[in-house]
Structures are given as C-alpha cells and as structure tokens.
Amino acid sequence: MTPDNDTGKAAWLTNLGNSLVRYFQREGKAEVIEDAIVAHHRAVEIASANDAEKPKYLSNLGHSLKFRFENSGHKEDIENAILAQSRAVEMTPANDSRKATWLTVLGSSFLCRFELLG
Numbered sequence: 723m724t725p726d727n728d729t730g731k732a733a734w735l736t737n738l739g740n741s742l743v744r745y746f747q748r749e750g751k752a753e754v755i756e757d758a759i760v761a762h763h764r765a766v767e768i769a770s771a772n773d774a775e776k777p778k779y780l781s782n783l784g785h786s787l788k789f790r791f792e793n794s795g796h797k798e799d800i801e802n803a804i805l806a807q808s809r810a811v812e813m814t815p816a817n818d819s820r821k822a823t824w825l826t827v828l829g830s831s832f833l834c835r836f837e838l839l840g
Contacts, residue, residue, distance in 0.1 A: 732779060733765070736761070742755070758789075759790060762786050766780055766783055766806070778810070781827050787800070788830070788831050
C-alpha cells in the first residue's frame with residue numbers, strides 16, 4: 723500500500739477516480755460512482771495545501787459529485803460539487819491557463835443545478 727505522504731498518491735487516486743467515473747458513465751452502476759467519489763475525496767484530503775494539482779483534484783471531486791447528483795437527484799451532491807469546484811477556482815492563480823477550465827466546469831454544475839432544481 724502506498725503511504726499517504728508519497729508525492730504521487732493523490733495523482734494516482736484522482737486518476738483512479740476518473741477511470742471509475744468513465745466506467746460509471748458506461749455501465750451506470752451506482753456503487754462505481756461511490757468509489758469514484760471516495761478516490762477523489764481521498765486525493766483532495768492527502769494533497770498538501772500548496773500542491774499545484776490540488777485544484778484539479780477538487781474539480782474532479784466536484785465532477786464525480788455532479789454525476790452522482792444527476793443519477794440520484796440528491797441536492798447535497800450538487801451543492802458539494804459546486805463548493806469543491808469553487809475552491810478549485812479560488813485556489814488557481816489568475817495567470818494559470820487551467821483557471822478557464824475550472825470556471826467552465828463550475829458553470830456546468832450551476833447549469834445542472836438550475837435545470838434539475840430550478
């Protein structure tokens with residue numbers, strides 16, 4: 723088992739979460755999106771505050787929560803997705819080219835919430 727202080731572990735966890743999200747999209751099995759959220763959440767948890775990739779981990783967590791919301795309709799999932807994605811935007815410097823991506827993903831979650839909840 724890879725120790726939490728291994729510098730690559732958060733990246734491996736987010737990659738695992740992303741793979742599970744893709745599998746969920748194909749198969750629609752609820753337990754798969756649960757595992758994706760656990761992996762993404764753990765990546766965010768173990769990444770240091772100054773990890774340059776932490777915004778990506780937060781955005782991926784939000785993405786998986788959004789998928790669960792679309793599947794389950796639980797309002798707290800989309801709210802938590804928006805919180806995670808907002809943190810990703812806040813943590814990203816204005817001159818970082820990925821900020822536009824994080825803003826787009828956040829906008830997508832706001833639109834999803836509006837379309838499904840009004």
